[in-house]
Amino acid sequence: MSETRHTRLLIIGSGPAGYTAAVYGTRAMLEPILVQGIQPGGQLTITTEVENWPGDTEVQGPELMVRMEEHARAAGTEIIGDHIGSLNLSSRPFTAKGESGTTYTADAVILATGAQAKWLGLPSEETFKGFGVSACATCDGFFFRGQEIVVIGGGNTAVEEALFLTNFASKVTLIHRRDELRAEKILQNRLLKHPRIETLWHHTLEEVVGSDNPRGVTGVKVRDVRDGTVSELPCTGVFVAIGHAPASELVVDQLETHNGGYVYTKPDSTSTSIDGVFAAGDITDHIFRQAVTSAGMGCMAALEAERFLASLEEPVDEVAAE
Structure with a gap:
Protein backbone atom coordinates (compact mmCIF):
# COMPACT_ATOMS: atom_id res chain seq x y z
CA MET A 1 0.00 0.00 0.00
CA ALA A 117 34.30 -0.24 -8.71
CA LYS A 118 34.12 -1.31 -12.33
CA TRP A 119 34.76 -5.02 -12.77
CA LEU A 120 35.59 -7.16 -15.76
CA GLY A 121 32.62 -9.46 -15.25
CA LEU A 122 34.54 -12.74 -15.10
CA PRO A 123 33.03 -15.57 -13.04
CA SER A 124 36.45 -16.32 -11.51
CA GLU A 125 36.81 -12.65 -10.59
CA GLU A 126 33.58 -12.89 -8.61
CA THR A 127 34.67 -16.15 -6.97
CA PHE A 128 37.82 -14.63 -5.49
CA LYS A 129 36.57 -11.15 -4.56
CA GLY A 130 37.87 -10.53 -1.06
CA PHE A 131 40.13 -13.58 -1.32
CA GLY A 132 42.90 -12.13 -3.46
CA VAL A 133 40.85 -10.10 -5.94
CA SER A 134 40.37 -6.45 -5.02
CA ALA A 135 39.61 -3.06 -6.53
CA CYS A 136 41.29 -0.99 -3.81
CA ALA A 137 45.05 -1.02 -3.34
CA THR A 138 44.86 1.39 -0.41
CA CYS A 139 42.42 -0.93 1.35
CA ASP A 140 44.07 -4.27 0.66
CA GLY A 141 47.66 -3.77 -0.49
CA PHE A 142 48.97 -4.31 3.03
CA PHE A 143 47.94 -7.98 2.90
CA PHE A 144 50.34 -8.74 0.04
CA ARG A 145 53.67 -7.91 1.64
CA GLY A 146 56.51 -9.68 -0.12
CA GLN A 147 54.18 -11.29 -2.68
CA GLU A 148 53.76 -11.09 -6.45
CA ILE A 149 50.60 -9.37 -7.64
CA VAL A 150 49.06 -8.11 -10.86
CA VAL A 151 47.16 -4.93 -11.70
CA ILE A 152 44.67 -4.74 -14.55
CA GLY A 153 44.23 -1.45 -16.43
CA GLY A 154 46.03 1.35 -18.23
CA GLY A 155 44.70 4.65 -16.90
CA ASN A 156 45.64 6.85 -13.97
CA THR A 157 43.90 4.55 -11.50
CA ALA A 158 45.86 1.49 -12.62
CA VAL A 159 49.23 3.23 -12.65
CA GLU A 160 48.65 4.86 -9.26
CA GLU A 161 47.57 1.52 -7.78
CA ALA A 162 50.61 -0.26 -9.23
CA LEU A 163 53.00 2.35 -7.84
CA PHE A 164 51.34 2.25 -4.43
CA LEU A 165 51.47 -1.54 -4.31
CA THR A 166 55.27 -1.52 -4.68
CA ASN A 167 55.30 -0.46 -1.02
CA PHE A 168 54.29 -4.02 -0.19
CA ALA A 169 54.71 -6.44 -3.10
CA SER A 170 57.96 -8.03 -4.23
CA LYS A 171 56.80 -7.65 -7.84
CA VAL A 172 53.90 -5.89 -9.57
CA THR A 173 52.87 -6.79 -13.11
CA LEU A 174 50.65 -4.27 -14.89
CA ILE A 175 48.53 -5.98 -17.54
CA HIS A 176 47.18 -3.76 -20.31
CA ARG A 177 45.37 -4.65 -23.50
CA ARG A 178 47.15 -1.99 -25.57
CA ASP A 179 50.80 -1.09 -26.16
CA GLU A 180 50.60 2.30 -24.44
CA LEU A 181 49.03 3.69 -21.29
CA ARG A 182 46.29 6.30 -20.99
CA ALA A 183 47.68 7.63 -17.71
CA GLU A 184 49.34 11.02 -17.32
CA LYS A 185 52.89 11.11 -18.65
CA ILE A 186 54.45 11.82 -15.27
CA LEU A 187 52.79 8.70 -13.84
CA GLN A 188 53.84 6.63 -16.84
CA ASN A 189 57.45 7.69 -16.38
CA ARG A 190 57.41 6.69 -12.72
CA LEU A 191 55.90 3.33 -13.51
CA LEU A 192 58.17 2.44 -16.40
CA LYS A 193 61.27 3.33 -14.39
CA HIS A 194 60.27 1.41 -11.27
CA PRO A 195 62.47 -1.66 -10.69
CA ARG A 196 59.66 -3.78 -9.19
CA ILE A 197 57.05 -3.12 -11.87
CA GLU A 198 56.84 -5.10 -15.08
CA THR A 199 54.37 -4.20 -17.85
CA LEU A 200 52.68 -6.88 -19.91
CA TRP A 201 51.39 -5.22 -23.09
CA HIS A 202 48.69 -6.50 -25.48
CA HIS A 203 47.12 -8.81 -22.89
CA THR A 204 43.77 -9.14 -21.17
CA LEU A 205 42.77 -11.06 -18.08
CA GLU A 206 41.14 -14.33 -19.10
CA GLU A 207 40.70 -16.07 -15.73
CA VAL A 208 41.71 -15.82 -12.09
CA VAL A 209 43.19 -19.10 -10.90
CA GLY A 210 43.11 -20.21 -7.28
CA SER A 211 42.41 -22.77 -4.61
CA ASP A 212 39.22 -23.43 -2.67
CA ASN A 213 40.53 -24.62 0.69
CA PRO A 214 41.65 -22.18 1.84
CA ARG A 215 40.22 -19.90 -0.82
CA GLY A 216 42.90 -17.77 -2.44
CA VAL A 217 44.49 -16.68 -5.70
CA THR A 218 47.45 -18.60 -7.09
CA GLY A 219 47.72 -17.05 -10.55
CA VAL A 220 46.01 -15.57 -13.60
CA LYS A 221 45.46 -16.71 -17.15
CA VAL A 222 46.05 -13.93 -19.67
CA ARG A 223 45.26 -13.77 -23.37
CA ASP A 224 47.47 -12.14 -25.98
CA VAL A 225 45.08 -9.98 -28.04
CA ARG A 226 47.34 -10.25 -31.08
CA ASP A 227 47.28 -14.02 -31.60
CA GLY A 228 44.88 -15.31 -28.94
CA THR A 229 47.42 -17.42 -27.08
CA VAL A 230 46.76 -17.96 -23.38
CA SER A 231 49.49 -18.15 -20.76
CA GLU A 232 49.53 -18.29 -16.98
CA LEU A 233 51.29 -16.00 -14.52
CA PRO A 234 51.80 -16.87 -10.85
CA CYS A 235 50.50 -14.30 -8.33
CA THR A 236 48.59 -14.12 -5.07
CA GLY A 237 46.73 -10.88 -5.67
CA VAL A 238 44.77 -9.34 -8.53
CA PHE A 239 43.84 -5.66 -8.45
CA VAL A 240 41.25 -4.61 -11.01
CA ALA A 241 41.87 -0.90 -11.65
CA ILE A 242 39.63 0.08 -14.55
CA GLY A 243 37.87 2.89 -12.71
Missing part, protein backbone atom coordinates in the same frame (compact mmCIF):
# COMPACT_ATOMS: atom_id res chain seq x y z
CA SER A 2 1.45 3.35 -1.03
CA GLU A 3 1.92 6.14 1.48
CA THR A 4 3.62 9.51 1.66
CA ARG A 5 6.14 10.27 4.37
CA HIS A 6 7.52 13.74 5.06
CA THR A 7 10.80 14.44 6.83
CA ARG A 8 12.92 17.50 7.33
CA LEU A 9 15.99 15.55 6.25
CA LEU A 10 16.10 12.57 3.91
CA ILE A 11 19.36 10.60 3.70
CA ILE A 12 19.68 8.35 0.66
CA GLY A 13 22.34 5.68 1.08
CA SER A 14 23.72 3.64 3.94
CA GLY A 15 27.51 3.52 3.75
CA PRO A 16 29.84 5.35 6.14
CA ALA A 17 28.69 8.72 4.77
CA GLY A 18 24.99 7.97 5.16
CA TYR A 19 25.16 6.47 8.64
CA THR A 20 27.45 9.24 9.93
CA ALA A 21 25.09 11.86 8.52
CA ALA A 22 22.25 10.06 10.26
CA VAL A 23 23.98 10.17 13.65
CA TYR A 24 24.77 13.87 13.36
CA GLY A 25 21.37 14.70 11.89
CA THR A 26 19.57 12.90 14.70
CA ARG A 27 21.68 14.59 17.37
CA ALA A 28 20.68 17.92 15.79
CA MET A 29 17.01 16.96 16.37
CA LEU A 30 16.27 16.85 12.64
CA GLU A 31 14.56 13.44 12.93
CA PRO A 32 16.01 12.20 9.63
CA ILE A 33 14.81 9.25 7.61
CA LEU A 34 17.55 7.13 6.07
CA VAL A 35 16.69 4.92 3.08
CA GLN A 36 19.27 2.15 2.82
CA GLY A 37 19.17 1.24 -0.87
CA ILE A 38 19.78 -2.12 -2.52
CA GLN A 39 23.15 -2.72 -0.79
CA PRO A 40 22.83 -1.69 2.87
CA GLY A 41 26.27 -0.83 4.15
CA GLY A 42 27.73 -0.13 0.72
CA GLN A 43 31.08 -1.37 -0.58
CA LEU A 44 32.42 -2.29 2.86
CA THR A 45 29.97 -5.17 3.01
CA ILE A 46 32.01 -6.96 0.34
CA THR A 47 35.32 -6.20 2.03
CA THR A 48 37.01 -8.59 4.45
CA GLU A 49 39.62 -7.18 6.85
CA VAL A 50 39.67 -3.42 7.38
CA GLU A 51 42.84 -2.22 9.09
CA ASN A 52 42.67 1.53 8.46
CA TRP A 53 39.53 2.44 10.40
CA PRO A 54 40.62 4.56 13.39
CA GLY A 55 40.10 2.79 16.68
CA ASP A 56 40.09 -0.73 15.22
CA THR A 57 43.36 -2.53 14.63
CA GLU A 58 41.36 -4.90 12.46
CA VAL A 59 37.64 -5.22 11.77
CA GLN A 60 35.62 -7.07 9.17
CA GLY A 61 33.93 -4.71 6.69
CA PRO A 62 30.41 -6.16 7.19
CA GLU A 63 30.83 -6.01 10.98
CA LEU A 64 31.86 -2.35 10.82
CA MET A 65 28.75 -1.50 8.80
CA VAL A 66 26.50 -3.39 11.22
CA ARG A 67 27.98 -1.32 14.04
CA MET A 68 27.41 1.91 12.13
CA GLU A 69 23.80 0.99 11.47
CA GLU A 70 23.27 0.09 15.13
CA HIS A 71 24.78 3.42 16.17
CA ALA A 72 22.44 5.34 13.89
CA ARG A 73 19.42 3.40 15.17
CA ALA A 74 20.48 3.91 18.79
CA ALA A 75 20.78 7.65 18.16
CA GLY A 76 17.16 7.61 17.00
CA THR A 77 17.38 7.57 13.20
CA GLU A 78 14.50 5.94 11.36
CA ILE A 79 16.14 3.51 8.93
CA ILE A 80 14.03 2.09 6.12
CA GLY A 81 14.91 -0.85 3.91
CA ASP A 82 13.75 0.67 0.65
CA HIS A 83 15.39 1.68 -2.63
CA ILE A 84 14.79 5.11 -4.16
CA GLY A 85 13.81 4.71 -7.80
CA SER A 86 13.36 8.38 -8.68
CA LEU A 87 14.14 11.75 -7.13
CA ASN A 88 12.69 15.12 -8.09
CA LEU A 89 14.80 18.09 -7.05
CA SER A 90 12.97 20.72 -9.14
CA SER A 91 11.08 22.18 -6.20
CA ARG A 92 10.98 21.97 -2.43
CA PRO A 93 9.92 19.88 -0.67
CA PHE A 94 11.96 17.44 -2.71
CA THR A 95 10.22 14.21 -3.68
CA ALA A 96 11.68 10.72 -3.71
CA LYS A 97 9.76 7.62 -4.74
CA GLY A 98 10.72 4.28 -3.25
CA GLU A 99 10.35 0.97 -5.02
CA SER A 100 8.20 -0.13 -2.06
CA GLY A 101 5.54 2.33 -3.23
CA THR A 102 6.29 4.87 -0.52
CA THR A 103 6.81 8.51 -1.51
CA TYR A 104 9.20 10.52 0.63
CA THR A 105 9.13 14.31 0.74
CA ALA A 106 11.90 16.29 2.39
CA ASP A 107 13.02 19.84 3.04
CA ALA A 108 16.66 18.80 2.64
CA VAL A 109 18.36 15.78 1.09
CA ILE A 110 21.76 14.19 1.69
CA LEU A 111 22.93 11.99 -1.18
CA ALA A 112 25.20 9.21 0.06
CA THR A 113 24.66 6.56 -2.62
CA GLY A 114 28.38 5.92 -3.09
CA ALA A 115 30.16 4.45 -6.07
CA GLN A 116 31.02 1.03 -7.37
CA HIS A 244 34.85 3.55 -10.53
CA ALA A 245 31.30 4.52 -11.42
CA PRO A 246 29.47 6.90 -9.06
CA ALA A 247 25.91 5.91 -8.22
CA SER A 248 24.52 9.24 -9.39
CA GLU A 249 21.79 7.99 -11.74
CA LEU A 250 19.09 9.66 -9.65
CA VAL A 251 20.56 13.13 -10.07
CA VAL A 252 22.89 13.16 -13.06
CA ASP A 253 20.38 15.22 -15.08
CA GLN A 254 19.49 17.51 -12.17
CA LEU A 255 22.76 18.36 -10.40
CA GLU A 256 26.06 19.59 -11.74
CA THR A 257 28.48 16.68 -12.12
CA HIS A 258 32.09 16.23 -13.21
CA ASN A 259 34.71 13.55 -13.84
CA GLY A 260 32.28 11.08 -15.36
CA GLY A 261 29.22 11.59 -13.18
CA TYR A 262 30.54 12.47 -9.72
CA VAL A 263 28.32 15.07 -8.07
CA TYR A 264 30.01 18.46 -7.88
CA THR A 265 30.14 20.11 -4.46
CA LYS A 266 31.22 23.62 -3.62
CA PRO A 267 34.77 24.10 -2.25
CA ASP A 268 35.11 23.04 1.40
CA SER A 269 31.46 22.06 1.43
CA THR A 270 29.02 19.26 0.65
CA SER A 271 26.56 21.71 -0.93
CA THR A 272 25.58 20.86 -4.49
CA SER A 273 24.28 23.06 -7.30
CA ILE A 274 20.78 23.00 -5.74
CA ASP A 275 20.19 24.65 -2.35
CA GLY A 276 19.15 22.11 0.25
CA VAL A 277 20.75 19.15 -1.53
CA PHE A 278 24.04 17.85 -0.15
CA ALA A 279 26.35 15.07 -1.34
CA ALA A 280 28.76 13.05 0.78
CA GLY A 281 31.05 10.10 0.28
CA ASP A 282 32.02 8.31 -2.89
CA ILE A 283 29.22 9.83 -4.98
CA THR A 284 31.22 13.06 -4.91
CA ASP A 285 34.75 11.81 -4.16
CA HIS A 286 36.75 10.58 -7.15
CA ILE A 287 40.10 11.02 -5.40
CA PHE A 288 40.24 9.40 -1.95
CA ARG A 289 37.35 6.89 -1.82
CA GLN A 290 38.04 5.87 1.79
CA ALA A 291 35.58 4.95 4.53
CA VAL A 292 37.04 7.52 6.91
CA THR A 293 36.82 10.40 4.41
CA SER A 294 33.26 9.37 3.53
CA ALA A 295 32.31 9.44 7.21
CA GLY A 296 33.85 12.90 7.54
CA MET A 297 31.81 14.16 4.61
CA GLY A 298 28.68 12.63 6.14
CA CYS A 299 29.33 14.70 9.26
CA MET A 300 29.82 17.84 7.14
CA ALA A 301 26.63 17.21 5.19
CA ALA A 302 24.52 16.84 8.33
CA LEU A 303 25.92 20.00 9.87
CA GLU A 304 25.35 21.94 6.66
CA ALA A 305 21.82 20.54 6.34
CA GLU A 306 21.12 21.64 9.90
CA ARG A 307 22.20 25.19 9.08
CA PHE A 308 20.19 25.20 5.88
CA LEU A 309 17.02 24.02 7.62
CA ALA A 310 17.53 26.57 10.39
CA SER A 311 17.75 29.33 7.79
CA LEU A 312 14.34 28.34 6.43
CA GLU A 313 12.83 28.97 9.85
CA GLU A 314 14.38 32.40 10.38
CA PRO A 315 11.70 35.11 10.54
CA VAL A 316 11.65 37.67 7.76
CA ASP A 317 12.29 41.20 9.05
CA GLU A 318 9.21 43.36 8.75
CA VAL A 319 9.62 46.94 7.68
CA ALA A 320 7.28 49.10 9.68
CA ALA A 321 5.08 51.28 7.54
CA GLU A 322 5.40 54.96 8.21
Whole structure:
Protein backbone atom coordinates (compact mmCIF):
# COMPACT_ATOMS: atom_id res chain seq x y z
CA MET A 1 0.00 0.00 0.00
CA SER A 2 1.45 3.35 -1.03
CA GLU A 3 1.92 6.14 1.48
CA THR A 4 3.62 9.51 1.66
CA ARG A 5 6.14 10.27 4.37
CA HIS A 6 7.52 13.74 5.06
CA THR A 7 10.80 14.44 6.83
CA ARG A 8 12.92 17.50 7.33
CA LEU A 9 15.99 15.55 6.25
CA LEU A 10 16.10 12.57 3.91
CA ILE A 11 19.36 10.60 3.70
CA ILE A 12 19.68 8.35 0.66
CA GLY A 13 22.34 5.68 1.08
CA SER A 14 23.72 3.64 3.94
CA GLY A 15 27.51 3.52 3.75
CA PRO A 16 29.84 5.35 6.14
CA ALA A 17 28.69 8.72 4.77
CA GLY A 18 24.99 7.97 5.16
CA TYR A 19 25.16 6.47 8.64
CA THR A 20 27.45 9.24 9.93
CA ALA A 21 25.09 11.86 8.52
CA ALA A 22 22.25 10.06 10.26
CA VAL A 23 23.98 10.17 13.65
CA TYR A 24 24.77 13.87 13.36
CA GLY A 25 21.37 14.70 11.89
CA THR A 26 19.57 12.90 14.70
CA ARG A 27 21.68 14.59 17.37
CA ALA A 28 20.68 17.92 15.79
CA MET A 29 17.01 16.96 16.37
CA LEU A 30 16.27 16.85 12.64
CA GLU A 31 14.56 13.44 12.93
CA PRO A 32 16.01 12.20 9.63
CA ILE A 33 14.81 9.25 7.61
CA LEU A 34 17.55 7.13 6.07
CA VAL A 35 16.69 4.92 3.08
CA GLN A 36 19.27 2.15 2.82
CA GLY A 37 19.17 1.24 -0.87
CA ILE A 38 19.78 -2.12 -2.52
CA GLN A 39 23.15 -2.72 -0.79
CA PRO A 40 22.83 -1.69 2.87
CA GLY A 41 26.27 -0.83 4.15
CA GLY A 42 27.73 -0.13 0.72
CA GLN A 43 31.08 -1.37 -0.58
CA LEU A 44 32.42 -2.29 2.86
CA THR A 45 29.97 -5.17 3.01
CA ILE A 46 32.01 -6.96 0.34
CA THR A 47 35.32 -6.20 2.03
CA THR A 48 37.01 -8.59 4.45
CA GLU A 49 39.62 -7.18 6.85
CA VAL A 50 39.67 -3.42 7.38
CA GLU A 51 42.84 -2.22 9.09
CA ASN A 52 42.67 1.53 8.46
CA TRP A 53 39.53 2.44 10.40
CA PRO A 54 40.62 4.56 13.39
CA GLY A 55 40.10 2.79 16.68
CA ASP A 56 40.09 -0.73 15.22
CA THR A 57 43.36 -2.53 14.63
CA GLU A 58 41.36 -4.90 12.46
CA VAL A 59 37.64 -5.22 11.77
CA GLN A 60 35.62 -7.07 9.17
CA GLY A 61 33.93 -4.71 6.69
CA PRO A 62 30.41 -6.16 7.19
CA GLU A 63 30.83 -6.01 10.98
CA LEU A 64 31.86 -2.35 10.82
CA MET A 65 28.75 -1.50 8.80
CA VAL A 66 26.50 -3.39 11.22
CA ARG A 67 27.98 -1.32 14.04
CA MET A 68 27.41 1.91 12.13
CA GLU A 69 23.80 0.99 11.47
CA GLU A 70 23.27 0.09 15.13
CA HIS A 71 24.78 3.42 16.17
CA ALA A 72 22.44 5.34 13.89
CA ARG A 73 19.42 3.40 15.17
CA ALA A 74 20.48 3.91 18.79
CA ALA A 75 20.78 7.65 18.16
CA GLY A 76 17.16 7.61 17.00
CA THR A 77 17.38 7.57 13.20
CA GLU A 78 14.50 5.94 11.36
CA ILE A 79 16.14 3.51 8.93
CA ILE A 80 14.03 2.09 6.12
CA GLY A 81 14.91 -0.85 3.91
CA ASP A 82 13.75 0.67 0.65
CA HIS A 83 15.39 1.68 -2.63
CA ILE A 84 14.79 5.11 -4.16
CA GLY A 85 13.81 4.71 -7.80
CA SER A 86 13.36 8.38 -8.68
CA LEU A 87 14.14 11.75 -7.13
CA ASN A 88 12.69 15.12 -8.09
CA LEU A 89 14.80 18.09 -7.05
CA SER A 90 12.97 20.72 -9.14
CA SER A 91 11.08 22.18 -6.20
CA ARG A 92 10.98 21.97 -2.43
CA PRO A 93 9.92 19.88 -0.67
CA PHE A 94 11.96 17.44 -2.71
CA THR A 95 10.22 14.21 -3.68
CA ALA A 96 11.68 10.72 -3.71
CA LYS A 97 9.76 7.62 -4.74
CA GLY A 98 10.72 4.28 -3.25
CA GLU A 99 10.35 0.97 -5.02
CA SER A 100 8.20 -0.13 -2.06
CA GLY A 101 5.54 2.33 -3.23
CA THR A 102 6.29 4.87 -0.52
CA THR A 103 6.81 8.51 -1.51
CA TYR A 104 9.20 10.52 0.63
CA THR A 105 9.13 14.31 0.74
CA ALA A 106 11.90 16.29 2.39
CA ASP A 107 13.02 19.84 3.04
CA ALA A 108 16.66 18.80 2.64
CA VAL A 109 18.36 15.78 1.09
CA ILE A 110 21.76 14.19 1.69
CA LEU A 111 22.93 11.99 -1.18
CA ALA A 112 25.20 9.21 0.06
CA THR A 113 24.66 6.56 -2.62
CA GLY A 114 28.38 5.92 -3.09
CA ALA A 115 30.16 4.45 -6.07
CA GLN A 116 31.02 1.03 -7.37
CA ALA A 117 34.30 -0.24 -8.71
CA LYS A 118 34.12 -1.31 -12.33
CA TRP A 119 34.76 -5.02 -12.77
CA LEU A 120 35.59 -7.16 -15.76
CA GLY A 121 32.62 -9.46 -15.25
CA LEU A 122 34.54 -12.74 -15.10
CA PRO A 123 33.03 -15.57 -13.04
CA SER A 124 36.45 -16.32 -11.51
CA GLU A 125 36.81 -12.65 -10.59
CA GLU A 126 33.58 -12.89 -8.61
CA THR A 127 34.67 -16.15 -6.97
CA PHE A 128 37.82 -14.63 -5.49
CA LYS A 129 36.57 -11.15 -4.56
CA GLY A 130 37.87 -10.53 -1.06
CA PHE A 131 40.13 -13.58 -1.32
CA GLY A 132 42.90 -12.13 -3.46
CA VAL A 133 40.85 -10.10 -5.94
CA SER A 134 40.37 -6.45 -5.02
CA ALA A 135 39.61 -3.06 -6.53
CA CYS A 136 41.29 -0.99 -3.81
CA ALA A 137 45.05 -1.02 -3.34
CA THR A 138 44.86 1.39 -0.41
CA CYS A 139 42.42 -0.93 1.35
CA ASP A 140 44.07 -4.27 0.66
CA GLY A 141 47.66 -3.77 -0.49
CA PHE A 142 48.97 -4.31 3.03
CA PHE A 143 47.94 -7.98 2.90
CA PHE A 144 50.34 -8.74 0.04
CA ARG A 145 53.67 -7.91 1.64
CA GLY A 146 56.51 -9.68 -0.12
CA GLN A 147 54.18 -11.29 -2.68
CA GLU A 148 53.76 -11.09 -6.45
CA ILE A 149 50.60 -9.37 -7.64
CA VAL A 150 49.06 -8.11 -10.86
CA VAL A 151 47.16 -4.93 -11.70
CA ILE A 152 44.67 -4.74 -14.55
CA GLY A 153 44.23 -1.45 -16.43
CA GLY A 154 46.03 1.35 -18.23
CA GLY A 155 44.70 4.65 -16.90
CA ASN A 156 45.64 6.85 -13.97
CA THR A 157 43.90 4.55 -11.50
CA ALA A 158 45.86 1.49 -12.62
CA VAL A 159 49.23 3.23 -12.65
CA GLU A 160 48.65 4.86 -9.26
CA GLU A 161 47.57 1.52 -7.78
CA ALA A 162 50.61 -0.26 -9.23
CA LEU A 163 53.00 2.35 -7.84
CA PHE A 164 51.34 2.25 -4.43
CA LEU A 165 51.47 -1.54 -4.31
CA THR A 166 55.27 -1.52 -4.68
CA ASN A 167 55.30 -0.46 -1.02
CA PHE A 168 54.29 -4.02 -0.19
CA ALA A 169 54.71 -6.44 -3.10
CA SER A 170 57.96 -8.03 -4.23
CA LYS A 171 56.80 -7.65 -7.84
CA VAL A 172 53.90 -5.89 -9.57
CA THR A 173 52.87 -6.79 -13.11
CA LEU A 174 50.65 -4.27 -14.89
CA ILE A 175 48.53 -5.98 -17.54
CA HIS A 176 47.18 -3.76 -20.31
CA ARG A 177 45.37 -4.65 -23.50
CA ARG A 178 47.15 -1.99 -25.57
CA ASP A 179 50.80 -1.09 -26.16
CA GLU A 180 50.60 2.30 -24.44
CA LEU A 181 49.03 3.69 -21.29
CA ARG A 182 46.29 6.30 -20.99
CA ALA A 183 47.68 7.63 -17.71
CA GLU A 184 49.34 11.02 -17.32
CA LYS A 185 52.89 11.11 -18.65
CA ILE A 186 54.45 11.82 -15.27
CA LEU A 187 52.79 8.70 -13.84
CA GLN A 188 53.84 6.63 -16.84
CA ASN A 189 57.45 7.69 -16.38
CA ARG A 190 57.41 6.69 -12.72
CA LEU A 191 55.90 3.33 -13.51
CA LEU A 192 58.17 2.44 -16.40
CA LYS A 193 61.27 3.33 -14.39
CA HIS A 194 60.27 1.41 -11.27
CA PRO A 195 62.47 -1.66 -10.69
CA ARG A 196 59.66 -3.78 -9.19
CA ILE A 197 57.05 -3.12 -11.87
CA GLU A 198 56.84 -5.10 -15.08
CA THR A 199 54.37 -4.20 -17.85
CA LEU A 200 52.68 -6.88 -19.91
CA TRP A 201 51.39 -5.22 -23.09
CA HIS A 202 48.69 -6.50 -25.48
CA HIS A 203 47.12 -8.81 -22.89
CA THR A 204 43.77 -9.14 -21.17
CA LEU A 205 42.77 -11.06 -18.08
CA GLU A 206 41.14 -14.33 -19.10
CA GLU A 207 40.70 -16.07 -15.73
CA VAL A 208 41.71 -15.82 -12.09
CA VAL A 209 43.19 -19.10 -10.90
CA GLY A 210 43.11 -20.21 -7.28
CA SER A 211 42.41 -22.77 -4.61
CA ASP A 212 39.22 -23.43 -2.67
CA ASN A 213 40.53 -24.62 0.69
CA PRO A 214 41.65 -22.18 1.84
CA ARG A 215 40.22 -19.90 -0.82
CA GLY A 216 42.90 -17.77 -2.44
CA VAL A 217 44.49 -16.68 -5.70
CA THR A 218 47.45 -18.60 -7.09
CA GLY A 219 47.72 -17.05 -10.55
CA VAL A 220 46.01 -15.57 -13.60
CA LYS A 221 45.46 -16.71 -17.15
CA VAL A 222 46.05 -13.93 -19.67
CA ARG A 223 45.26 -13.77 -23.37
CA ASP A 224 47.47 -12.14 -25.98
CA VAL A 225 45.08 -9.98 -28.04
CA ARG A 226 47.34 -10.25 -31.08
CA ASP A 227 47.28 -14.02 -31.60
CA GLY A 228 44.88 -15.31 -28.94
CA THR A 229 47.42 -17.42 -27.08
CA VAL A 230 46.76 -17.96 -23.38
CA SER A 231 49.49 -18.15 -20.76
CA GLU A 232 49.53 -18.29 -16.98
CA LEU A 233 51.29 -16.00 -14.52
CA PRO A 234 51.80 -16.87 -10.85
CA CYS A 235 50.50 -14.30 -8.33
CA THR A 236 48.59 -14.12 -5.07
CA GLY A 237 46.73 -10.88 -5.67
CA VAL A 238 44.77 -9.34 -8.53
CA PHE A 239 43.84 -5.66 -8.45
CA VAL A 240 41.25 -4.61 -11.01
CA ALA A 241 41.87 -0.90 -11.65
CA ILE A 242 39.63 0.08 -14.55
CA GLY A 243 37.87 2.89 -12.71
CA HIS A 244 34.85 3.55 -10.53
CA ALA A 245 31.30 4.52 -11.42
CA PRO A 246 29.47 6.90 -9.06
CA ALA A 247 25.91 5.91 -8.22
CA SER A 248 24.52 9.24 -9.39
CA GLU A 249 21.79 7.99 -11.74
CA LEU A 250 19.09 9.66 -9.65
CA VAL A 251 20.56 13.13 -10.07
CA VAL A 252 22.89 13.16 -13.06
CA ASP A 253 20.38 15.22 -15.08
CA GLN A 254 19.49 17.51 -12.17
CA LEU A 255 22.76 18.36 -10.40
CA GLU A 256 26.06 19.59 -11.74
CA THR A 257 28.48 16.68 -12.12
CA HIS A 258 32.09 16.23 -13.21
CA ASN A 259 34.71 13.55 -13.84
CA GLY A 260 32.28 11.08 -15.36
CA GLY A 261 29.22 11.59 -13.18
CA TYR A 262 30.54 12.47 -9.72
CA VAL A 263 28.32 15.07 -8.07
CA TYR A 264 30.01 18.46 -7.88
CA THR A 265 30.14 20.11 -4.46
CA LYS A 266 31.22 23.62 -3.62
CA PRO A 267 34.77 24.10 -2.25
CA ASP A 268 35.11 23.04 1.40
CA SER A 269 31.46 22.06 1.43
CA THR A 270 29.02 19.26 0.65
CA SER A 271 26.56 21.71 -0.93
CA THR A 272 25.58 20.86 -4.49
CA SER A 273 24.28 23.06 -7.30
CA ILE A 274 20.78 23.00 -5.74
CA ASP A 275 20.19 24.65 -2.35
CA GLY A 276 19.15 22.11 0.25
CA VAL A 277 20.75 19.15 -1.53
CA PHE A 278 24.04 17.85 -0.15
CA ALA A 279 26.35 15.07 -1.34
CA ALA A 280 28.76 13.05 0.78
CA GLY A 281 31.05 10.10 0.28
CA ASP A 282 32.02 8.31 -2.89
CA ILE A 283 29.22 9.83 -4.98
CA THR A 284 31.22 13.06 -4.91
CA ASP A 285 34.75 11.81 -4.16
CA HIS A 286 36.75 10.58 -7.15
CA ILE A 287 40.10 11.02 -5.40
CA PHE A 288 40.24 9.40 -1.95
CA ARG A 289 37.35 6.89 -1.82
CA GLN A 290 38.04 5.87 1.79
CA ALA A 291 35.58 4.95 4.53
CA VAL A 292 37.04 7.52 6.91
CA THR A 293 36.82 10.40 4.41
CA SER A 294 33.26 9.37 3.53
CA ALA A 295 32.31 9.44 7.21
CA GLY A 296 33.85 12.90 7.54
CA MET A 297 31.81 14.16 4.61
CA GLY A 298 28.68 12.63 6.14
CA CYS A 299 29.33 14.70 9.26
CA MET A 300 29.82 17.84 7.14
CA ALA A 301 26.63 17.21 5.19
CA ALA A 302 24.52 16.84 8.33
CA LEU A 303 25.92 20.00 9.87
CA GLU A 304 25.35 21.94 6.66
CA ALA A 305 21.82 20.54 6.34
CA GLU A 306 21.12 21.64 9.90
CA ARG A 307 22.20 25.19 9.08
CA PHE A 308 20.19 25.20 5.88
CA LEU A 309 17.02 24.02 7.62
CA ALA A 310 17.53 26.57 10.39
CA SER A 311 17.75 29.33 7.79
CA LEU A 312 14.34 28.34 6.43
CA GLU A 313 12.83 28.97 9.85
CA GLU A 314 14.38 32.40 10.38
CA PRO A 315 11.70 35.11 10.54
CA VAL A 316 11.65 37.67 7.76
CA ASP A 317 12.29 41.20 9.05
CA GLU A 318 9.21 43.36 8.75
CA VAL A 319 9.62 46.94 7.68
CA ALA A 320 7.28 49.10 9.68
CA ALA A 321 5.08 51.28 7.54
CA GLU A 322 5.40 54.96 8.21
